[in-house]
Amino acid sequence: MRAHERLHSNLPVDRRNLPGHRVFFGRDTPLQLDCGAVLADFPVAYQTYGTLNKNRTNAILVCHALTGDQFVAERHPVTGKDGWWSLMVGPGKTIDTNRFFVICVNVLGGCMGSIGPAEVNPATGELWGLRFPIITIADMVRAQTMVLDHLGIEQLFAVIGGSMGGMQVLEWAALFPERVFAAVPIATASHHTAQNIAFHEVGRQAIMADPDWCDGEYWRVGKRPHRGLAVARMAAHITYLSESKLTKKFGRRLQTGKALSYGFNVDFQVESYLRHQGITFVERFDANSYLYITRAMDYFDMPARYGGQLANAFRDTKVRFCLISFTSDWLYPTPESRRIVHALNAVAANVSFAEIVSNAGHDAFLLDEPDFRRVLGGFLAGAAQHRGLAAANSR
Amino acid sequence: MRAHERLHSNLPVDRRNLPGHRVFFGRDTPLQLDCGAVLADFPVAYQTYGTLNKNRTNAILVCHALTGDQFVAERHPVTGKDGWWSLMVGPGKTIDTNRFFVICVNVLGGCMGSIGPAEVNPATGELWGLRFPIITIADMVRAQTMVLDHLGIEQLFAVIGGSMGGMQVLEWAALFPERVFAAVPIATASHHTAQNIAFHEVGRQAIMADPDWCDGEYWRVGKRPHRGLAVARMAAHITYLSESKLTKKFGRRLQTGKALSYGFNVDFQVESYLRHQGITFVERFDANSYLYITRAMDYFDMPARYGGQLANAFRDTKVRFCLISFTSDWLYPTPESRRIVHALNAVAANVSFAEIVSNAGHDAFLLDEPDFRRVLGGFLAGAAQHRGLAAANSR
The missing domain is CATH 1.10.1740.110 (Rna Polymerase Sigma Factor; Chain: A)
Incomplete structure (x- = not known):
């Protein structure tokens, strides 16, 4: 039994029996965190749907929100409920798994198999608890790049996420623009407000x-x-x-x-x-x-990192952006998305923006909102054409 | 030592040493509550500022909010801070204690001397705790009428309150219209929403x-x-x-x-x-x-009590109303005040309404908002003239 797994029988979810994948990054592939600490010898859990094409160009990374996880589009192994984005991701759906290879990584610090405070520190054989280092949204994204390396995917066709997932999308576009063809930050913001x-x-x-x-x-x-x-x-x-x-x-x-x-x-x-x-x-x-x-979300402040000018995060970007917000979202209201659009406009990025009329609040991105699906589907179709991706065989 | 006071030494605030007044209503003056229970032999604490005139026509009842108390305009006996409405109430201030006799009653269920769960049930000699009956906003108002009876005040010149205080103002106007000349519900609503x-x-x-x-x-x-x-x-x-x-x-x-x-x-x-x-x-x-x-606030739903028609609460009312809301208040936003205004308009009540531009949110009614003070001061001046109250001697 590996050190990581020694204490698992105490935990609520036995991570050894979860569906999906779990990759262990050894001491030779450490992860330098923003806080200064280095993670080495740690697991990252992820799930995939659909098939990676021969050129490895049809991968979509879906980034989950605060309380989400990698079980995007299947019966959840703990709750028994549908995956959190089953409405959106699946064969023939807006994010069509007949066409795209969808990956979702349990975030760093999470509790569904990726390294986090409920995991064991192999250096001590003890649970991390509060000795686990503070992580940032950028750290989550760095861990995701390691998963992509592991899968041999150089560039994502798209990275898509709502809420904290949208923050990860923004970090992807800012830190690894060459690895992203299209980016869809949904119901999100470039920094956390006081509220x-x-x-x-x-x-x-x-x-x-x-x-x-x-x-x-x-x-x-x-x-x-x-x-x-x-x-x-x-x-x-x-x-x-x-x-x-x-x-x-x-x-x-x-x-x-x-x-x-x-x-x-x-x-x-x-x-x-x-x-x-x-x-x-x-x-x-x-x-x-x-x-x-x-x-990690509270620490998120992209403009601050770029001299107070969010636009500086995206200079010369070739990423195609689609921003989406919802009228009744008061957690990350439309002006927060508009702020990002303005920054992208300032660097002449390729950006489209839609504010969806909905009374569902922030959670609208998780729900059946036809206009939202149409906007996202239309953007993906256009981007796929530009990327030279053939339509799904099934069509 | 009275039964009520037996356990006071255990309590955080020794109610025997508070400034202000505490009236005990005996068994001959029971209070029938909305829940069906009857309170008998119970204390109600209140504070007053200014002087009641000879005709007893210059009394203003200030109703406090959820966490407020009767210490409106003096150094608070527990916190040592200014009273919660010291900005508004005092000699020469908007609610001028040179002119008006200001009363504030600690609400039923409160913890600053009025009967509530931290008080002793004289029937058992034990602290009420959760055996205290559930009270409503209307019950709070009924207890306040008993204090007015005790003080020999037949009609209030005005009843004024913000937030839960405003709910009490609405109940005053609905249940005891003959005892209210003018009513000022501020930053409030006629019912509690799901949020x-x-x-x-x-x-x-x-x-x-x-x-x-x-x-x-x-x-x-x-x-x-x-x-x-x-x-x-x-x-x-x-x-x-x-x-x-x-x-x-x-x-x-x-x-x-x-x-x-x-x-x-x-x-x-x-x-x-x-x-x-x-x-x-x-x-x-x-x-x-x-x-x-x-x-009590969550149970507050005046329209429901009047057949779904708030207007029915105020038929033939002679009370003069002034409604005030604040632009950035998202707890009891302006549409909630407007709903009350519409109901009052429907019964041709004498009502004025002002929405004050402020970024201070719901708490604006507690803060130094000059436009708010001007509106309230203007309304009180006009109402006082109609009531035949002379201006303050000091003017």
Whole structure:
């Protein structure tokens, strides 16, 4: 048994039995992190759909969001539910796996098989816990390049992602422009605002306030900060929706057949929904991963890295961009996308931009939004033509 | 020592030593609550500023918000800070205590001397805890009428309040129109939306997730759910501000003299600010009170009580209304005030409405907003003239 796997029987998800792939990068392929630390001898988990063509030119990297994972378009091995982007990715779908080879990598710091705080540090044989180094969005992208090297893919046809996935897309285009033909940042921003940071900080404080968090050592002592993580999820979940969506979906409706209880049990459907979001989340997600990934997002500030001028990140870029935002997204509202478009315009990049009318809030990118699918599908079709990719055999 | 006071030495604030007034309503003056329970033999705390005139016609009731209290315009006995509306209430100020007699009552369910879960149930000699009955905004107002009876005030010149205070103002106008000459609901709504309920539910779950909450029995066992209450406050506090205010006030600025820590300590000023909000709040507020008062707000739904037609609440009203909202308030945004204005228009009520341009979010009503002060001052001056109140002697 490898050192990485020694403690796995304690963990909620046995990573040895997950579908998909897990590549171990040895000591000869270290990863230098932004914080200064170096990762060596570490696993990265990923899943693929479709077939890589002979020229290795039809690969699409899908980047997942904060609480997503590599199980994009299949029954999730832990929850048993559809993959988070099953609506979008699959045979004949907008991201057509008959045509494209789709890859999704569990982010660095994640909890579905990639190196993260719930994994074992092979140098010590102990769980990393809070000794795991702070990672950044750029670090996540660097780890993804290692997976691409492993797969022998020089250039991605496209890199696509929503929310934190969109941040990874921006880093791909900025750091590795030669490896990206087309980039689709969706419902995202080039930096985290004070309000974004504030909501994340509430989530982190909720986790750390849970005595079962045990200063991050909960695995070691056989506990899990379920209550704190559930509260963090509930607070975050509100920001993923919109006031109008919540009103339409729940309004002030009471639990079926119930009157006001004049107590603290669930009265309103929206309370039940939120509690359910919290409860189901803790079954599949690691609290320390939540700390690390939210921190990575809060540290995300591309303009700052380029002298306050986001445009400098994309000088002479040949990447074709398609930015997409949603009208009711108040977490990463349209002006954040427009800021990126302006930066791309300033360097005469090839960029298209669509704001989709939707009342679904930030989560719109995960849902069945026909206009969104049409925009993304149209952009991919055009880009594929420019890239010289034949249409799918099935068509 | 009265039964009410027996356990006070355990409590954070010794209510016997607070400034202001505390009236005990005996068994002969019970209060019937909306939930069906009856309160008898209970205290209500209040504070006053200025002098009641001979005709008892110059009283203004100020209604406080969720975490406010009766210490409107003086050094707060617990925090040592200015009263929450010191900017607005005082000699020569917009609500001029040289002219008006200002009363503020600690709401039912509160924790600054009025009956609430941290008080003793005289029938049992035990702390109420979660055995305290669920209260509503209308119940709060009924308790306030008892204080007015106690003071011999038949009609208020005005009832004024922001946020939950504004909900009380609406209930005053609906339930006791003959006792109100003018009503000023500020930054409020006639019902709580699904999003409002959702944010409150996160706060309640944060409190209940704290093991020191002890199913509401924390006082009894010498604990306090400080961590859960602080998280609840942090989440709520974000909703009191606006994205633009947070950006202007903090942006992504780091703690003075610091670089990114690549850890989980405070990096950003906004994190430090939020943590401070949480920490200072728990010193002055009771967690169970937070549960009860948020529940009262979530239950607030005036249209539902009047057959879905808010206008029915105000038929034939003679009350003069002034509604005020703030452009950047996303907790109770302007359309919520407009909905009330439309209902009042439908019954030909005397109503004026102003939306104040401000980037301060919901908290704008607590801050120095000159346009807000001008609108409120102008309305009060006009109403006072109609009421036949002479200008202050000092003028």
